[in-house]
Amino acid sequence: MYEKIFYSKLNLGLKPPHKDTCKLCDTLAVKIRATEAEPDSEQKVACLSSLKTDTELHHRRVELARTSMLNDKKAAIEGKCSVLTFDLQKTIMLPKVPTGVVYYKRQLACYNLGIHNCATSKGTMHLWHEGVAGQGPDEIGSCLLKYLSTFPSMERLVLWSDSCGGQNRNIKLVVLLMCLVSDPSCSIKEVTQKFAIPGHSYLPNDSDFGHIEKKMMKQQHIFTLDEVKNIIETCRVKKEAFDVMIMKSSDFYRSNEITHAITNRKQHDGKKVSWLNIRVLRVSREKPFVMEYKYSHNEDIQFEEVSFAKRLKGIQTPLHKLVLKQTQPKPIKDVKKKDIESMLPFVPPVYHTFYHSILAATTQTASTLCATREISNQENEPNESNTINCLQSCAEDPSVPTETEDREEYWDSEQFEENADDDPTWERKN
Known part of the structure; x- marks a missing residue:
């Protein structure tokens, strides 16, 4: 009823709020609003002109990319x-x-x-x-x-x-x-x-x-x-x-x-x-x-x-x-395995095989990787006792953000580029 009245009689539309907006567009918009609120001066005029120019150039790049995609289609x-x-x-x-x-x-x-x-x-x-x-x-x-x-x-x-x-x-x-x-x-x-x-x-x-x-x-x-x-x-x-x-x-x-x-x-x-x-x-x-x-x-x-x-x-x-x-x-971490096992009471027994097979396969993979790395360490350092726990070799790279942090900026950062370029064997870790 409400939808019919709003759309047909009042000629109004309901639009959800924007999400996943452009970081650069939002930054420039905030700077422009903040500059416009300042007292009038020559510096304000120059700053506004520069910000609006940057915004216009950014929008032109966006439009150019869209045009290129349409031409390709x-x-x-x-x-x-x-x-x-x-x-x-x-x-x-x-x-x-x-x-x-x-x-x-x-x-x-x-x-x-x-x-x-x-x-x-x-x-x-x-x-x-x-x-x-x-x-x-x-x-x-x-x-x-x-x-x-x-x-x-x-x-x-x-x-x-x-x-x-x-x-x-x-x-x-x-x-x-x-x-x-x-x-x-x-x-x-x-x-x-x-x-x-x-x-x-x-x-x-x-x-x-x-x-x-x-x-x-x-x-x-x-x-x-x-x-x-x-x-x-x-x-x-x-x-x-x-x-x-x-x-x-x-x-x-x-x-x-x-x-x-x-x-x-x-x-x-x-x-x-x-x-x-x-x-x-x-x-x-x-x-x-x-x-x-x-x-x-x-x-x-x-x-x-x-x-x-x-x-x-x-x-x-x-x-x-x-x-x-x-x-x-890829081996699954032990803490996640415990959480998955703790959720099985909420899963019908007919589906337990799916999760058990994954946990068993990843456990076997982790053991194989640890054994391989232990043998490799012993071959590279035959005169030294290897007391390093193999499970620690599967731990996350400390330079990579944790799961609760936003990783998007890290993967787009110069740090990722340098790591990936300097070491060809460097791989993204979850």
Whole structure:
């Protein structure tokens, strides 16, 4: 009744408050309001002019990125190239039950990477839990490789994503794309990856995830990954249903062998390669080991180049001939295991096997990793007694924020870039 009166008779609309707004837009808006409240002076006029100029430039960059995405979508529909957008959905926690004490427990984290084909408007979801793998660049790249091996692409591929440095904009994902285009058996000869402006990354995946989360909100109980898969497959009624792939440990690969075969150069012709400011990058079969990049979505701006090839005598081994090793299941911490076990009384017994199998597998993986590291320590230091507890080697890196802290700024920070660049074996830890 109220909705009918407001919408039809009073011509009014109800709009929910904005959320996930742009950090730069909010900062500039606060500064402009604060400056306008100051007494009139020449300094105030100059400061206001500078702030409004910065705001206008930022909005122009946002509009340029949107125009570029629309042009890519149009090219995909016309069959000129393949265009995919990908994003990671908000973490899904299992089990989902209304019991109040569960809110304070450490639940099993499930991840869903959505890949949206702009030519067909078809969404494909890649689903796994933290006992299988994490959510770093290797996992993102593995999902892309899985998708491209299942759904063939044209010779030119364009990828759109947000600007998260820890997942989408880093050397590990770039070398995986280099490995892809260097393979003569692959139909893809060129991959262009574009990044949306932070705070304005309105990708088609957001709409796809909205359908999923809307149906999940209506489910009071969700216990297993298969139930999540069923929700995703049936969440859309009027549009084509999503395809869902359950990712296994054998589907995930490590990029360490490839990153060891290259040199991650941070400078080119005396200029620093600023990963945090890259808006477009490109790799191609014609230029192996070369990453082309630029700091704007403007088509008129030329690409700069940086070569990651090692300075060796003779011909360097092509990347596609290097063997990608599979990742091992990720061990779950003991404190989380205890919390998961304590929540089983709220889960029907028929679903206990799902959780017991995960806990048993991760326990075996942790024991194997500890034994391997203990043997390695004994080989490296044969004359010294190794009294280090192996479980401590699986602890979190103290430089990484804890789970209760906001990690987004860390993954986009220079600290992550330096760690990932200086040590190719350095991997994001949860």
